[in-house]
Every structure is written in C-alpha cells, then in structure tokens.
Amino acid sequence: MFASLFLTSLIAVAKVAANCAHGTSAFPRLPNVTVSTFGYDALKGPLNWYGLNKTANVACEKGTTQSPIVIDASISTVPGSTLKWTVPDYPDGAEFENLGTNVEVIVNGSLVDSDSGVSYSLAQFHFHTPAEHRLEDEFYPMEMHWVFESEGTLGDLLRLNEPGADMSRTAKQFAVVAFLVELCESPGCTDPVLDAVFSAVEDIAVPGEAVMTGPLAFGELVDKLEHSQVYRYGGSLTTPPCTENVDWLISAELLYIDVPTWLAVKKVIKYNARYTQDTLGAVNLLQNVADELCNSTSN
Amino acid sequence: MFASLFLTSLIAVAKVAANCAHGTSAFPRLPNVTVSTFGYDALKGPLNWYGLNKTANVACEKGTTQSPIVIDASISTVPGSTLKWTVPDYPDGAEFENLGTNVEVIVNGSLVDSDSGVSYSLAQFHFHTPAEHRLEDEFYPMEMHWVFESEGTLGDLLRLNEPGADMSRTAKQFAVVAFLVELCESPGCTDPVLDAVFSAVEDIAVPGEAVMTGPLAFGELVDKLEHSQVYRYGGSLTTPPCTENVDWLISAELLYIDVPTWLAVKKVIKYNARYTQDTLGAVNLLQNVADELCNSTSN
Numbered sequence: 365m366f367a368s369l370f371l372t373s374l375i376a377v378a379k380v381a382a383n384c385a386h387g388t389s390a391f392p393r394l395p396n397v398t399v400s401t402f403g404y405d406a407l408k409g410p411l412n413w414y415g416l417n418k419t420a421n422v423a424c425e426k427g428t429t430q431s432p433i434v435i436d437a438s439i440s441t442v443p444g445s446t447l448k449w450t451v452p453d454y455p456d457g458a459e460f461e462n463l464g465t466n467v468e469v470i471v472n473g474s475l476v477d478s479d480s481g482v483s484y485s486l487a488q489f490h491f492h493t494p495a496e497h498r499l500e501d502e503f504y505p506m507e508m509h510w511v512f513e514s515e516g517t518l519g520d521l522l523r524l525n526e527p528g529a530d531m532s533r534t535a536k537q538f539a540v541v542a543f544l545v546e547l548c549e550s551p552g553c554t555d556p557v558l559d560a561v562f563s564a565v566e567d568i569a570v571p572g573e574a575v576m577t578g579p580l581a582f583g584e585l586v587d588k589l590e591h592s593q594v595y596r597y598g599g600s601l602t603t604p605p606c607t608e609n610v611d612w613l614i615s616a617e618l619l620y621i622d623v624p625t626w627l628a629v630k631k632v633i634k635y636n637a638r639y640t641q642d643t644l645g646a647v648n649l650l651q652n653v654a655d656e657l658c659n660s661t662s663n
Numbered sequence: 664m665f666a667s668l669f670l671t672s673l674i675a676v677a678k679v680a681a682n683c684a685h686g687t688s689a690f691p692r693l694p695n696v697t698v699s700t701f702g703y704d705a706l707k708g709p710l711n712w713y714g715l716n717k718t719a720n721v722a723c724e725k726g727t728t729q730s731p732i733v734i735d736a737s738i739s740t741v742p743g744s745t746l747k748w749t750v751p752d753y754p755d756g757a758e759f760e761n762l763g764t765n766v767e768v769i770v771n772g773s774l775v776d777s778d779s780g781v782s783y784s785l786a787q788f789h790f791h792t793p794a795e796h797r798l799e800d801e802f803y804p805m806e807m808h809w810v811f812e813s814e815g816t817l818g819d820l821l822r823l824n825e826p827g828a829d830m831s832r833t834a835k836q837f838a839v840v841a842f843l844v845e846l847c848e849s850p851g852c853t854d855p856v857l858d859a860v861f862s863a864v865e866d867i868a869v870p871g872e873a874v875m876t877g878p879l880a881f882g883e884l885v886d887k888l889e890h891s892q893v894y895r896y897g898g899s900l901t902t903p904p905c906t907e908n909v910d911w912l913i914s915a916e917l918l919y920i921d922v923p924t925w926l927a928v929k930k931v932i933k934y935n936a937r938y939t940q941d942t943l944g945a946v947n948l949l950q951n952v953a954d955e956l957c958n959s960t961s962n
Contacts, residue, residue, distance in 0.1 A: 405733050406941045411948040415955045425956065434704050494793055494802070501933040503793070505804065549848065549922040623848040623922060634800040639938050642705045649710040650952050656714045657724065657953035
C-alpha cells in the first residue's frame with residue numbers, strides 16, 4: 365500500500381517535471397490562435413462542408429474543378445525554373461500555429477509566374493497528413509502547401525483560421541506550391557526545413573497553441589522546386605470555402621521525412637486530408653450523389 | 664547516334680533480364696484472379712459505390728452503422744481472451760492475390776465468441792493503406808482485416824473479388840478481426856506475419872496476379888489478440904456492398920512495419936481506404952448530402 369502510494373507520488377513528480385521541461389522549451393510561446401470550425405469527420409467533415417455554410421462553401425458541393433485530385437499523365441508539367449519563388453530566411457524563427465485542423469507557419473515571400481507574369485504574395489505554409497494529392501493512384505504520408513494570393517496586403521492574406529464565411533477570399537486568385545513528402549529511413553534523412561519546423565511541433569500539441577520556431581532557411585527548398593518539373597493544373601482550395609481558380613504547382617521531386625519526426629507530426633495534426641475529387645471538369649462527386657438520390661425511391 | 668542506339672539496346676536487355684529474374688521468384692505463380700470493379704477515386708470511388716449498383720450497394724448510401732469510424736471513448740472494449748481465434752500454420756505458404764483494390768491471403772480458420780457462442784469461419788485476410796479506422800482521430804499507415812463469416816462452406820465465403828451483386832452475402836453474419844499497423848524504425852522491427860506475407864508482394868505487383876507465399880505461422884499474432892483489449896462495435900463491410908451487422912473486433916495493440924516494407928506494399932496496394940462514416944446510428948453521410956441538396960435551389 366505504502367509502496368504503491370510512494371510509486372504514485374514519484375509518477376506525479378515525474379509528470380510535473382515533464383510539464384516544467386515543456387514550459388522551458390527553446391521555442392517562445394505566443395498568444396493562442398483561433399481554431400477552425402470545420403473538421404475531417406462525420407458532420408464536420410468534407411462530405412458536409414457545404415452543410416456547415418451553404419452560402420460560403422457552395423463550391424465544395426458544386427465546383428467542378430475541385431482539389432485534391434489524382435495526378436496522372438493528363439496533368440501537364442512546367443519547368444520549376446519558370447516560377448520565381450522568393451522567401452527570406454528567418455534566423456529568429458517564424459510563427460507556428462496549431463489551428464486544430466492543421467499546423468501552419470507564417471512567413472512572407474512572393475511568387476512570379478514568368479510565363480503569365482502574374483505575381484503573388486505568400487500567406488503561409490501548412491501540412492496535410494496523409495498527403496491530399498496522389499501520384500498515379502499512390503498516396504504519400506504528408507503534403508506541404510505554400511499558399512500564395514494575387515491580391516491584398518499581408519493583413520488580408522488567407523489564414524487557415526479565418527472564418528469560413530469570408531467571401532472576400534473568392535475575389536482573389538490563389539496559387540499553391542506543393543511538395544509530396546515520402547518516408548526515409550537513414551538517420552538525418554529528414555529535409556532541413558521539415559526538421560527545423562517540426563522540432564517545435566510538440567510545443568503546439570494542443571489546438572490554439574502557437575510558438576516561434578527555431579531558425580528557418582529556405583534556399584535548398586526553393587532550389588529543389590526550380591530544378592524539378594512541376595505538375596500544374598487549375599483546381600481549388602482543399603479546405604472550406606473550396607474556392608476555385610487555384611493555380612496548383614506540385615513538385616515532381618519528393619521531400620523526405622524520417623519515422624520519429626512523422627510520428628510526432630501525425631500525433632499533433634492527426635488526419636486532415638480531403639477525399640480526392642472527380643476528374644477535372646466532371647460533375648462534383650457530392651452533386652453526383654444528389655443526382656443519384658434525389659429522385660430515387662426510398663429503400 | 665550509334666552510342667544512343669547501343670545504350671537503348673543495353674536498357675532493353677536489362678529490362679528482359681529483370682523480367683527473367685522476376686519469373687524465377689521463390690514464390691510459385693498461380694492462375695490470374697478476377698479484379699474488382701469498384702475503386703477508390705472519382706466515379707468508381709466510395710462516394711459513388713451506390714451509383715455503381717443501386718440494388719446490391721444500397722447499404723453504402725442508406726446504412727446508418729457504416730464502417731470505418733473514428734474509435735473514441737464511446738466504443739467499448741472486450742478482453743481478447745474471450746475470442747477463440749484459430750488459424751493453422753501454412754508451412755507451404757498460402758494463396759496471395761492482387762485484386763486491384765487490395766491484396767488478400769486465403770487461409771482457413773475459425774473464430775468463436777465465447778460471450779455470444781457464435782462461431783465463424785475464416786475467409787481471408789487483406790490490407791488497407793492507409794488504415795481505415797482511426798484511434799482518437801489519429802490515423803495509421805496500414806490496417807489488416809481478418810474476415811470471418813457465420814454461415815456457408817469455404818466455397819461460399821466472402822472473397823473481395825466476388826461480383827458486387829452477390830446478394831447472398833447479405834444473409835450472412837460477418838466478424839472482422841482488425842489490427843492497426845504503425846511504422847517502426849529499427850532493423851527487423853516488422854511483425855513476423857507481415858514480413859512473411861509481404862516478402863511476396865512485389866511478385867503480385869500487377870492486378871490479377873497471384874502467387875503462393877512463403878511459410879506462414881500465426882501463433883504470435885493470435886497471442887497478441889488474446890492478450891490485448893479489443894475495441895468492439897457493430898458496423899459494416901468497408902467495401903461494396905457495405906453489408907451491415909458486422910462484428911468489428913479491433914485490437915488495441917498495434918502491429919509494426921518498417922519503412923522499406925511499407926513502401927513496397929504501398930506501391931502495390933496504392934490507396935484503398937474508405938472515408939470515415941458518421942457516428943454510429945446517425946444519418947449516412949451520403950443520405951445527408953441528398954437531404955441537404957435535393958430541395959436546394961441551383962446555383
């Protein structure tokens with residue numbers, strides 16, 4: 365009995381010590397952020413995003429160029445060298461937020477499409493586990509999205525935690541640079557940007573938490589895009605309000621992450637991939653459900 | 664020009680050599696199997712399984728206890744020791760088939776639920792990448808399903824490649840023993856059954872292919888279930904025809920797989936997870952879509 369109580373006390377002390385260690389993280393804590401109201405399961409999930417807000421989220425149900433999709437031979441590529449992507453280094457770190465549905469990093473930057481001449485401002489980058497796009501039907505354990513907007517000042521740029529009803533977004537043109545992330549097995553095999561960002565992920569384990577990351581440098585990642593072929597298609601945001609006319613730019617070169625890092629990230633992000641959509645230009649899969657069911661007899 | 668032709672010839676010879684090596688596999692090749700007609704994307708995918716066969720697959724759209732689900736505190740557990748699971752070893756291997764939507768292994772066995780007294784016969788086991796069920800919202804890279812039926816002879820048991828229209832299935836009662844599979848990083852960390860089965864996976868890379876596996880022994884796996892708590896709920900098959908009254912028995916103990924093995928399996932199975940369904944007993948998510956849309960005005 366006493367031995368048991370003593371053991372319980374020891375465990376309690378160990379837990380407090382662990383919490384104190386947590387509080388002394390190398391990553392400075394920031395004020396809490398607002399968490400998303402949509403989700404990925406049941407009536408909060410992607411089959412009911414339209415139901416959550418029938419005005420704002422109408423594209424989720426009626427759009428015919430929705431994302432994500434399966435990338436196959438029908439999707440053309442452009443050389444990454446035609447995309448002038450600029451993102452400064454952050455030697456003092458950048459803001460890293462847990463929005464409940466995702467974790468995102470707030471950084472400045474720009475993208476100029478030298479073919480079309482369109483210029484974009486960078487809003488943030490974030491992650492999906494597992495990946496949302498597939499390559500020739502195969503899926504990947506993670507996907508990184510860099511979200512750019514063609515209009516607005518930094519204060520107006522898309523944050524994942526904006527209210528879904530902000531219709532001003534739909535007037536903007538978005539571009540998303542994406543990387544699929546595959547698992548690797550050798551020590552130190554994680555991409556340096558993923559390594560730097562996710563070293564802080566356990567400090568934002570609870571939705572609403574935000575910290576400053578450690579130092580971030582993006583040169584290697586930008587070089588990778590510029591030296592790869594890039595799958596390009598016109599799709600949509602993969603979260604409400606599912607706005608279309610998004611210029612998707614998906615690197616054909618994978619990034620890599622090791623098992624311990626991926627497990628730590630998955631434990632925080634959990635599951636946040638929208639189901640793949642119908643072929644580009646074909647009926648929205650939810651509209652197809654309605655077409656199938658509205659006139660059918662009850663069973 | 665000649666150098667280029669020579670190189671092309673060398674590549675051609677290398678390819679033939681690779682094919683020959685493929686043909687000399689340690690795993691004896693079997694006659695091809697019939698591949699599934701449903702799929703996991705666009706109009707072949709789970710949002711349109713009802714549309715593929717409105718008679719056979721009606722439960723996919725109207726069922727209210729559909730699987731998979733998110734396992735949370737509302738799902739009760741039973742001790743694995745109450746499940747008498749018997750599966751003989753296969754020292755000469757078992758049939759391993761690529762059905763396009765999945766890979767399955769044909770083995771005999773039985774399950775007796777000592778609480779209810781119901782006896783089941785084992786039909787096959789197969790895999791999903793990523794896992795279909797989630798634990799407290801978190802997803803896992805793979806799930807293993809052992810499919811049992813309460814009626815019928817071995818010849819009548821459910822095969823994944825049976826035509827979706829076989830309504831006789833719905834008269835049967837199913838039980839599925841499931842294991843979630845997590846990644847591990849140390850050499851040799853893969854569960855012995857997964858290791859033995861998947862050593863043959865590259866020999867069934869093409870849908871329709873079948874081989875005999877190497878020797879299989881299941882004692883350790885059966886022990887794991889018997890010594891774990893088991894999440895239990897009444898759900899459905901996660902593939903067409905989505906038949907309900909399936910007794911789901913999901914081990915709280917994870918299995919483990921290393922990165923090279925998982926990558927090899929993922930390359931063959933690709934993506935085959937149905938989206939998680941609504942809360943048990945609540946409206947089917949597709950019926951909810953119809954309820955939302957059938958009376959809405961067109962946009």
